[in-house]
Amino acid sequence: MSKNYVIGFPRIGEKRELKKVLEQYWLGEIDFLEVEFVSKELKKRHWAYQKSTKVQYISSNDFSYYDNMLDTTILFGAIPKRFQHLKDEELYFAMARGTKEAVAMQMTKWFNTNYHYIVPELSKQSNFTLNSKKIIQEYKEAKELGITPKINLIGPITYLALSKTVDNSDVFMHINRLVEEYAKLLEEISTLDEEIILQLEEPIFVKDVEPKLLSLLKPTYEKLASISSKVKIAVITYFEHSNEATKILVNTPIWAIGLDFIYGEKNFEVLEEIKTSNKVLIAGIIDGRNIWKSNLRKKVELLEKIATTIDKNNILVSTSCSLLHVPFSLEYETALDKEIKSWLSFAREKLEELKIVSKIFFKEELSLEDKAYIKRNEEDNEKRKNSLKIHNKTVQEELKTLTKLQREEKFEKRIKAQREFFKYENLATTTIGSFPQTAEIRQVRRDFKNNIISKEVYEEKIKEYISDCIAFQESIGLDVLVHGEPERNDMVEYFGELLEGFAFTKNAWVQSYGSRCVKPPLIFGDVSRQKPMSVQWLTFAQSKTSKVVKGMLTGPVTILNWSFVRDDKPRNEVAKQIALAISKEVDDLQNAGIKMIQVDEAAFKEGYPLRKENIKIYEKWAVENFRLSVSSAKIDTQIHTHMCYSEFNDIIKTIEAMDADVISIETARSGNRLLKIFKEVGYKQEVGPGIYDIHSPRVPSVEEMVEQIKALLEVLPKEQLWINPDCGLKTRKWPEVKLSLENLVKAVNIVRNS
Incomplete structure (x- = not known):
């Protein structure tokens, strides 16, 4: 099996099954048991897709009924007072959607994506109480299917950094208490298997962060990594480089560091530190945010460049971030222009790319089917580069000669x-x-x-x-x-x-928040307007x-x-x-x-x-x-x-x-x-x-x-x-x-x- 890693997978379903069942439940047409049944079937199917493409590290706990940040709030019991009288699914959805008596929790964008998360609300009085039922149950579901998954979780520093306080107190006054609850979780999950991979996502460190935030990394991860020798921690960042954090994390006893080499080119600057620390590098080289087919040759070249510093044995080939941000599959796009379709790769197709790139990089034997796939990939990328559909000389010339670029009168x-x-x-x-x-x-x-x-x-x-x-x-x-x-x-x-230059799909839905999905257009060529x-x-x-x-x-x-x-x-x-x-x-x-x-x-x-x-x-x-x-x-x-x-x-x-x-x-x-x-x-x-x-x-x-x-x-x-x-x-x-x-x-x- 190839040494590869998927940070996370879409959960809405290839035909938006989760959206549909949630909305039926909210309308009172079905009870929650039906939501649970559909969700279990979706997880089973999504794990099977990843297993069939030889993914080594498959996630559990990347599934959510609404949002992973909200799940983390429930996991650690950080419930705002106005919802504390509620329980179970009623509590969960009330926090996200509000009730007649209580306004919903704030929602905002997840970094620079169109995905929204539910913002945790904290105060001086906030308490944390671990409730690990969902995590343990989902891990066992995967094991029943013959999959030993990693467990995905938002890291404690990112969780607090993305929280808000309702009384102007400092969110980081809670760091020690929250880390204690994370430690309890590690103790619980350590009993699940001989070895557990725990993925802790800390994307807050791809932003410009204050020294105070960086200073929390070492004590937090020294403590968590020392809880159990059975739990191996991978700290993941994505969407940009995280050099300042990486330089600290290499000096903690974590197992692996995940870096995005698509949107964080400066991550190359810390490879020497990772090499010295002998940490595993989870190298994000398959684009988890865009839908264009990978150039397999260039991906292997990117990995070979990384391997000039990092030993190949310490590299896992990965998606750049969760595949939550791309559509599910090209399978149903029967009406899409065939030429344009040949340029695309959605979540399931990216699993195939990950498999082939891993096999080439690690010099595994390629089947005839693999070789045909590689040949087709080369042809499709070459055809796209030279396609007449991409270029519109009229609009290019019009933009060159524009003189009026803004309104003339002042406000x-x-x-x-x-x-x-x-x-x-x-x-x-x-x-x-x-x-x-x-x-x-x-x-x-x-x-x-x-x-x-x-x-x-x-x-x-x-x-x-x-x-x-x-x-x-x-x-x-x-x-x-x-x-x-x-x-x-x-x-x-x-x-x-x-508009000219856009293409559209039938089923390329991407989750925006909760059950809300969007179907983004594909801008493949020069854009122009033909009529009002x-x-x-x-x-x-x-x-x-x-x-x-x-x-x-x-x-x-x-x-x-x-x-x-x-x-x-x-x-x-x-x-x-x-x-x-x-x-x-x-x-x-x-x-x-x-x-x-x-x-x-x-x-x-x-x-x-x-x-x-x-x-x-x-x-x-x-x-x-x-x-x-x-x-x-x-x-x-x-x-x-x-x-x-x-x-x-x-x-x-x-x-x-x-x-x-x-x-x-x-x-x-x-x-x-x-x-x-x-x-x-x-x-x-x-x-x-x-x-x-x-x-x-x-x-x-x-x-x-x-x-x-x-x-x-x-x-x-x-x-x-x-x-x-x-x-x-x-x-x-x-x-x-x-x-x-x-x-x-x-x-x-x-x-x-x-």
């Missing part, structure tokens, strides 16, 4: 013209854009796509939804309306389908009302960050092509009478480099491309943007530089912490802080919203504030949306009249 002049044109009140009410995607509207889109209904029938159904959406918003008194986006399957996929993408539906919506209808577009940086992007061209150049296409759409919309346009940059912060040394370069091209995307907007065309789940303190100047007229942001789960930074820097543009959390089915009362608006007014003046939910309403149900928005409008009217 102060623009906002005066916009206020005169739109005549909206202070505390103007609106939504972020999408309204519930009902089963009926999804069926309409599917039927049209599958040629079951005609274009005329499809358009009539979409218009019915838009008309109802507009009528509802008018009836409750919202100030600025939206069309609800019934024609859109996804805010990125919709536009990608109308949203004008038809937005002008129809505007024809149904005398109120302002806000147009909804997705920004270039978000389209980039929420797609699988070609790896043969710099990301900033791809973003510029998208920005040019969006600027043409903005111009068409304003010329058609849609003068308020939201260009969403929900994923702007998500693309930030994890190391400060790389941030300025990213910020420069990201801001430039947002400005280019709205450069066609006239003085009285108001540009909105939206950002969700971002800590803005460190990027507020960059947000200012984007120069949108109005920005809406998520503040519902984080109070006014995010908003205060806008006041501190003297932010001039208008702001729409989300006053309720749309990721929970809970409906806030009028009184609660009144208090929230009053709290906002303590930070910013009413002239600068818009009132809206904190994100789009696509995933919610109509009854809760109607009640929530009715309460929102009532609350604003109370505050306006007080």
Whole structure:
């Protein structure tokens, strides 16, 4: 068996089985036993896939009903007080999704990915109590199938570093108590087998961390590695280099260190220290974050380069991170262009790549099937490089000759013209854009796509939804309306389908959070716009009302960050092509009478480099491309943007530089912490802080919203504030949306009249 290692595997299922069974359970259609049954079958199948491709180190405890950070919170009993009366699955899902009485725990992005984790809540009074039932049960499930798995777990330092405190105490005051609970866990799992591999993930160390954080490494891992000789600890990092941490970890008695050589090239700088320490190196060389087929020859060359320092006997060939971040399998992509499909590799295909690269590197005997696979890999990579589908000389030339790269008028002049044109009140009410995607509207889109209904029938159904959406918003008194986006399957996929250079899959779903999955487009070639993408539906919506209808577009940086992007061209150049296409759409919309346009940059912060040394370069091209995307907007065309789940303190100047007229942001789960930074820097543009959390089915009362608006007014003046939910309403149900928005409008009217 090859010496190889998979950091983690997707858990949602190849046909999103986990998503479907969870949502049935949440609707009360099935009991939790069915969720447990489906989950057990999925784990069995996923382990079998890895075993069949000769993976040596297969994970247990990488499976989760919702999120691994939430699992870790449950594992160590760090339960917020408002949930402590609950038990088992009711407790677990309440923490993630909230209840009528209690708001959900905060959710934010996992480093610079589109995966979200549930943020642990701690205080001075927090206690930790080990509950290892899930870990032990899953290990035994694997053993019953003839697999001796490693156990995956978030490391204690990363767990605390990604936590928040509700009383401004220091999260690291808990380090000793938490490490004691980890130690108890090690004692328990040491009884499971003659030898246990424990994977502790410490990705916090790929960021710029303070010396205080680094100082915790040695005592933490000296203690944990000394608990039992039966438990061998592998400390894993990914998404960047972790040189500072590696230099410390080599001096602890851990067994192995996992490093990412795809996104952390500087990891080469610490190979000498690893060699001296005689630690095993888990070398991440199969890309766990993108979907392009590996060049097997180059992967072997990369390993040979590592082996000039590290003895081959001390190298395990690995994925760069968990395969959670890529789709499950190419098996079901029967409709995808065959040439483009030949360039791709999803999670199951990456297992094959891992197997072959390992065999070549360790000079194992290759079968005829292996040799055919290698030959096909060489041919596919060569064909991709020379494909005519990739290059568009027209858009390349247009970008070279661009002269107008941003709006000409300053904000102060623009906002005066916009206020005169739109005549909206202070505390103007609106939504972020999408309204519930009902089963009926999804069926309409599917039927049209599958040629079951005609274009005329499809358009009539979409218009019915838009008309109802507009009528509802008018009836409750919202100030600025939206069309609800019934024609859109996804805010990125919709536009990608109308742009050249994008390809789309049928089943390449990736987990975003809980049961929420996204199907990112594949940007394989030069991007261009052939015709208007949203004008038809937005002008129809505007024809149904005398109120302002806000147009909804997705920004270039978000389209980039929420797609699988070609790896043969710099990301900033791809973003510029998208920005040019969006600027043409903005111009068409304003010329058609849609003068308020939201260009969403929900994923702007998500693309930030994890190391400060790389941030300025990213910020420069990201801001430039947002400005280019709205450069066609006239003085009285108001540009909105939206950002969700971002800590803005460190990027507020960059947000200012984007120069949108109005920005809406998520503040519902984080109070006014995010908003205060806008006041501190003297932010001039208008702001729409989300006053309720749309990721929970809970409906806030009028009184609660009144208090929230009053709290906002303590930070910013009413002239600068818009009132809206904190994100789009696509995933919610109509009854809760109607009640929530009715309460929102009532609350604003109370505050306006007080």
